[in-house]
Amino acid sequence: IFHQYAPEFHGVKLPQDVSFFGTEFPEPTGNERSERAYRTLKLAFEQQKATREEQQFFRYEILEETQRLMNKIDGLSICEKPWSLGFWRCYAFRIYRYTSDFGFSVFKPLRMIFFCLLSFWILSALILGIFKLSNTIPFAEVDPNQTSQYIRFIVFSMLPIPGFDKTLLDLRTSLFGDDPLALLIVSLLGAFFNLIVLMCLFFIG
Numbered sequence: 001i002f003h004q005y006a007p008e009f010h011g012v013k014l015p016q017d018v019s020f021f022g023t024e025f026p027e028p029t030g031n032e033r034s035e036r037a038y039r040t041l042k043l044a045f046e047q048q049k050a051t052r053e054e055q056q057f058f059r060y061e062i063l064e065e066t067q068r069l070m071n072k073i074d075g076l077s078i079c080e081k082p083w084s085l086g087f088w089r090c091y092a093f094r095i096y097r098y099t100s101d102f103g104f105s106v107f108k109p110l111r112m113i114f115f116c117l118l119s120f121w122i123l124s125a126l127i128l129g130i131f132k133l134s135n136t137i138p139f140a141e142v143d144p145n146q147t148s149q150y151i152r153f154i155v156f157s158m159l160p161i162p163g164f165d166k167t168l169l170d171l172r173t174s175l176f177g178d179d180p181l182a183l184l185i186v187s188l189l190g191a192f193f194n195l196i197v198l199m200c201l202f203f204i205g
Contacts, residue, residue, distance in 0.1 A: 006037035006060065014044045020053070025060060030068030035061055059102040066093045100203035109200035113158075116193040116200075121154050127186055128175065149174055157190040158197050 006025060026034065038061035045053040069078040069090040078086035096102055100109050153171040156164045176182045 005031065006034040006041075006064075008033075008037045008040070009044065010037075010040050012044075014041075014048070016048060020056075028060075028063040028067040030064060030071040032064075032068065035064040035068065038064060055103055059104055062093055062096070062102055066090065066097070069093075096203075099200060103203055106204055109203045112200045113197050116196050117154060117158050120158055120189060120193045123189055124150075124154065124186055127182055127189075146175075158193055160194070160198060160201070 028034075038057045042054055042057040042061055045057065069086050071077055078084055079090035081087050098108070099112050149171055153168065153175055155161075156168045156171065172183065172186070176186060
């Protein structure tokens with residue numbers, strides 16, 4: 001159990017059978033000493049092609065860096081200074097943590113993908129209702145053919161499935177007609193959620 005600092009192995013060649021299974025590491029405090037110690041272990045396991053251990057110490061390293069950015073200096077943390085480069089780095093780390101636990105979780109990205117599919121489905125249905133282009137709304141009885149088109153439109157819009165660009169365009173036109181504002185809004189929503197889905201798939205990979 002390490003209570004204050006991470007174990008330091010700077011300049012040490014780790015044996016192939018080294019294991020940190022069951023080891024308890026200190027809570028992140030933003031200490032650069034611990035951050036560098038985790039970086040050394042990350043690089044050591046990278047050389048051994050031990051991907052799981054490499055990810056583990058990458059996670060600890062980023063947690064220390066994030067905490068360092070959050071620590072207050074003169075009453076403000078770097079995360080509270082939008083004019084600093086560290087501000088954006090801080091929130092990028094936070095997004096990475098809550099969407100995939102720094103690449104350590106598969107469940108979190110899958111949960112986010114499901115959330116994006118559900119959100120795009122509901123918002124697209126609302127757009128259809130607002131512009132009175134269709135009677136396709138969630139939880140309503142609708143024409144089976146139109147419902148099938150709607151489901152395919154949601155799936156093809158959200159998931160990076162190649163070769164369906166023409167199909168997606170035809171579905172969009174069939175569902176939303178030629179109303180330029182409706183098409184613009186649904187296209188922007190689709191691009192936004194698709195970006196999140198691609199990010200989550202990247203985290204899973």
